[in-house]
Amino acid sequence: MxxxxxxxxxxxxxxxxxxxxxxxxxxxxxxxxxWELYPVAHDVKRYKYGGSFLEEADWYTKKLHKSKLGEMRVMLPEILLxxxxxxxxxxxxxxxxxxxxxxxxxxxxxxxxxxxxxxxxxxxxxxxxxxxxxxxxxxxxxxxxxxxxxxxxxxxxxxxxxxxxxxxxxxxxxxxxxxxxxxxxxxxxxxxxxxxxxxxxxxxxxxxxxxxxxxxxxxxxxxxxxxxxxxxxxxxxxxxxxxxxxxxxxxxxxxxxxWEDSPNVRGSKLEKRIQEQLSYPVSWSAPHIGADGKKNWADIATEEGENGKE
Amino acid sequence: MAKNRVKIEDISKPSEKLTHLDIDEMMPLPPPYDKIEEQPGWKKLSDDAIENLETSLDDTIAIGIPKPKNEEEEKELVEKFLRGLEKLLQKENNWTFLQPLLLSLEHCAKCQTCTKACPIYEASGKQDVYRPTFRSEVWRRIVHKYLKPGGKFFGRLSHGDIDLNWTTVARLMELSYRCTLCRRCAQTCPIGIDNGLITHELRKVFSQEMGIAPKEIHEKGSVLQLEVGSSTGMNAEVVKDNIDFIDEDMQDLTGIEVHTPWDKKGADLLLIHNAGEILAWPENPGAFAIILEKAGIDWTLSSDIAAYDGINYGLWYDDFQLGKVAIKHAEAAKNLGVNRIVVGECGHAHKALTVIADRVLTGDFNIPRVSAMTLLEEIVFSGKIKFDPSKNDFPVTLHDPCNMVRLMGIVEPQRRILRYLCPQFREMTPHGVNNYCCGGGSGFAIMSGHNFQDWRLAVSGRMKLKQIVEAFDDHPEPETNKYLCAPCSNCKGQLRDLFRYYGVREKSGIIYGGLVELIVNAMVDIKQPFINFDEMQ
Known part of the structure; x- marks a missing residue:
């Protein structure tokens, strides 16, 4: 060889x-x-002008439809042309x-x-x-x-x-x-x-x-x-x-x-993952955060008082 | 076009100024603002500021970082900065943005497509330091050289050299406040790199690790909001008094009896205004109250801490401040048992509570949040209120707040209202998701220390002024009243200052205001004009 x-x-x-x-x-x-940026390709109906499902006052009552075809229509010219x-x-x-x-x-x-x-x-x-x-x-x-x-x-x-x-x-x-x-x-x-x-x-x-x-x-x-x-x-x-x-x-x-615009729905898998991540320990040092390497994101965000301390 | 050229590695080399701004090098403005000698320019920094604060980036300062007392302190700050950068790349400390940040760290092709999209870079006359990739490149070089194994050799070779010293950190800190986070650059990147995100993350290092942020957005902003209830300093009693006065004024002006409800349990919706409206543009919450009353909406305001002020400055610089305020907003809604929260005319409040906090608020805190634009559209087209569009028969254009439009996709509801109620509505160029920022985004509109206000009006607001003037170029004469609709409190703050700075009311006859004012002005039931061109600026 x-x-x-x-x-x-x-x-x-x-x-x-x-x-x-x-x-x-x-x-x-x-x-x-x-951290989405519009237009979002899978929203075929609104892609042309950059709209989102948030344009509907009752968006939270509807199921979000993501069109794979819509995404392909944008990605192919992007990749090939x-x-x-x-x-x-x-x-x-x-x-x-x-x-x-x-x-x-x-x-x-x-x-x-x-x-x-x-x-x-x-x-x-x-x-x-x-x-x-x-x-x-x-x-x-x-x-x-x-x-x-x-x-x-x-x-x-x-x-x-x-x-x-x-x-x-x-x-x-x-x-x-x-x-x-x-x-x-x-x-x-x-x-x-x-x-x-x-x-x-x-x-x-x-x-x-x-x-x-x-x-x-x-x-x-x-x-x-x-x-x-x-x-x-x-x-x-x-x-x-x-x-x-x-x-x-x-x-x-x-x-x-x-294009990641999936809303967080109560009881969803996404919510479970977020809750898990909110339990990550924090070690940022600035005093107003009040982190000690043990307190997690949820603890800090729900603490009362200045600088996160009672 | 800027004459002085700055390379990325120059950021580490001590000098009096890394760059200098000249008005005659900046993007020209359309008539009657085109005469350089008539442009206000900006004040020089005081001797005191130059002596005591870090001022070596350009001709202004946004933060006002005290100069370290000695080399030891400098080293300590540099070390802290590096530790902060490390935490930015850890999932425990930065799960919130880790994936998009890693993508932007590793995959930029340095094609500079993004530079053409940046209004600050273009308006400044293409100053190298304002190029969207400049600060990103500095950050990448530091990470690759100082945080990656073998970085001193390989990082330097493949990503370029940089020296990490106090000069670098101090300039980078200031430079992170020369971008409005409008993310127009990210929208144009063929690969999907986000320089706006990198700026945002750098601000987080400075705040979350080093405890450094502009006092207008931290100390007098999110901290005050969490302590007192609002960054305006109004506590619950004061805000209620002010709303009472506004209700009375509205009744005097329109003849419509208005009683803004407070803390109404079980109301259909909780409306959250930017409290700045209550003090600076009371006609806006007043117009909201008239519309909701006339449409028979079951609504309320909340007097809970932070819940009568929709602002959430943490969005711009600190994930923890963001989370704390978002939770306060959701908690107030939960306590009242409302079905939904409606965010008033404030772009960053829209994005913070509706989109960003969507992955912070779980369980009972996850209460539906909707935009006032959609609610107003429903009301206007419901037939519950009668309109006479001829009352709005003057030229009107629309400013698209970046947070609401490019970053949330709420584009058409406000346009459908304007097309219906304003016969002379016309678009700016570009508009919608391609709009330009007002120049006051990411906290700039409330930052005016030293001469920063002059910078944000001469540089970051320059493109917007050009757009506004050009939108009305069929009626340049000041005698024709024209209306710039800006459904965002933060943008209005910038526009107020921009209009005063250039004398836009006097020279072009343009006033600015919100969307609800135009809606009320077109109501058949209102006998006197709600929009008074002589009184409004």
Whole structure:
């Protein structure tokens, strides 16, 4: 087994385990106070103008309906088209859009190539014409996704680098890390382009994925492939420890904060969780709180007198 | 556009001022407010303030932090601050906002989309220190460098360097009071990062750990409310006397007999006003009483401690003060056995009691809370009161209080009333959930120490003034009476000061007031105009 294969196995494992751990940890933080921002997408009736169920004088007598379809209608253009950037930061949009499309195409390519590894496998050695219809579709799709993803991503990433350098607001808040991430991603796209033009890229990729799936040794696929694979593997290792995990954390920022408007109903599970959290001990030090590390939130909030003392 | 440029790490470097404000660098105002020489500007800080207080952020001070006596005291304060930041990230001490805070700590892409949404940053002429991400970045860098394992190396590398010293803490403390928490920035963030929340949480560290907050919102605000009953200083007897006077005035003005009920057990609803209305804009609670009486609503006020004042300043700086006041409000409703609480025309009171306290009030304390906007809409369209909209035939526009609209989604009820009762109603641009803050949000409207009032009128209220003037640009002449409807007591406080500062009544003929005043003014039964353009400012 080659170093590249080991790197990819380790990177994939770290990527999955770290991201799942981060997701689970975020999901298990306590229920927070409501902090929604309107418009809220699951209120389909009022989303257009930003209204809420609180516009009804008897809202507390009605069951809140949350439309998953309504949320999808907002999230899909946000994820696929960068709608928020389009609306509020137009000069950044083109570069951000191309950058993300490049990443989506390469991410999608991983799935297509996994399928290719399973469906086509060693048949790739017998030539394109020997492939089944599905095999040919996978082959062509891989070819298109690789060149499109790398080309579009390269343009987007370079655009973002230039924008980050030239825009005052972006440049003053940029850190070494901000540029490092962009250069890292640019390296993936550019090395992908070089690999593409090095000849027979799809054959090499399917061969590689087949070897990964079957845990077999891989043949020498050339220097261009090795460079691209190593950079991509290192990026997979690095990504879970950066802000770029926003690609899945957006679930929380939108669904669990911005759109989280569930009212607290007496006797509900939500109420039980709140009561549990109100019993957490408090150790803030300011005198007016009167905390001692033993008193809990409920004790302090219901105490009479100045500074929380009798 | 601001000439002096400030980098994030500059916050730690001692200097007389981190930034300086010039009116001629600020966002231009529309005529007749466009002449820089006619703009009031702001007073300089006194020598005494400069000598004794921390004044090194910009040209004003919101808190008035005493300078530490020696290095030891400085170190102690810095250490306290760091301990507070730690507690902010613990579930026991900050379950209330931990999840949204962690999300905002880790995932900002530094794209600066939020900067364009901030009225303070834009109005100031794009001062770097007022950029929504500036204070957030300072906080992130401190957390990553000083609180994360290996932060001295990795934190600095990936998040940028910063030195944590007393200068950093003192400036950050002041800087947490240069944002109105309108959360317009958060609304535009493609990822969902919330710089408003970060500001809010920083204020909590200063209050909950270090015991430092502007005295107008803590000592003279939430503490006074919990002690006496209201931040106005009115106890139950005084407030009842004042309401009696208002009832009499209303009867004299409208001929309608009004008796505001107090502590009526079993009433359908408990109405909670912002007590500031009673003293500063008595026509507002008076108009409420007329409408509720005429509509035959079974209502009451409560004279319990804190329950006759809907304010809850804890919303802006301290979770515990917030919880204590919310519980007092709910307790009063529980004691009276009402079916629901109706929050009067006060945006932050709306949000504090209806939305934020929703996950504080459990069991018997969880009494339904509804907005006065929805109740008023029901009444206006119920047919119980006859209206003549031609009585309101003057240009009217609506200010959307951030707390009520962007942060609660109560957008249309007040508009449906205005479209029905005000033939010349027009919207501001932008409006609804995209509105701009009045500039007095998060406590600013009641903060006027040193020269802070000048700052909030020249900088944080600048965008609102522009919007208001432009909403009436078809009638710029002062001879045409125009009405700005602002259904929020806090916003009205800011607008009162803003209008006086720029001479808006005199130069543009605009007055401001609430929604209920327009409703009563349109009532067929009222013989004299309820809104008097000559008397109102």
């Amino acid at each position: 080659s170093v590249i294969q080991i790197l990819i196995y380790v990177a994939a494992l770290v990527f999955l385990v770290t991201n799942i751990t981060r997701f689970v940890r975020m999901a298990s933080t306590p229920i927070h106070l409501r 960068m709608k928020g950037v389009w609306e509020y930061n137009r000069s950044l949009w083109l570069w951000s859009f191309l950058f993300h499309i490049g990443l989506y195409l390469l991410s999608g390519l991983i799935i297509v190539l996994l399928l290719g590894g399973i469906i086509i496998g060693p048949n790739i050695f017998y030539g394109y014409d020997s492939l089944s219809i599905i095999g040919q579709i996978i082959y062509n799709l891989s070819y298109a996704m690789l060149i499109a993803g790398c080309a579009i991503g390269t343009i987007g990433t370079l655009g973002l680098i230039i924008k980050r350098m030239s825009d005052h607001e972006m440049s003053v808040s940029s850190t070494f890390g901000s540029f490092f991430n962009l250069y890292f991603i640019a390296a993936i796209f550019i090395s992908g382009l070089v690999f593409f033009f090095s000849g027979n890229p799809v054959e090499k990729l399917i061969t590689f994925y087949y070897s990964l799936i079957t845990f077999q040794a891989m043949p020498n696929l050339g220097a261009a492939f090795a460079v691209h694979a190593v950079i991509s593997g290192l990026f997979l290792l690095y990504l879970p420890f950066t802000h770029m995990t926003h690609f899945f954390m957006k679930y929380f920022t939108y669904h669990k904060v911005r």
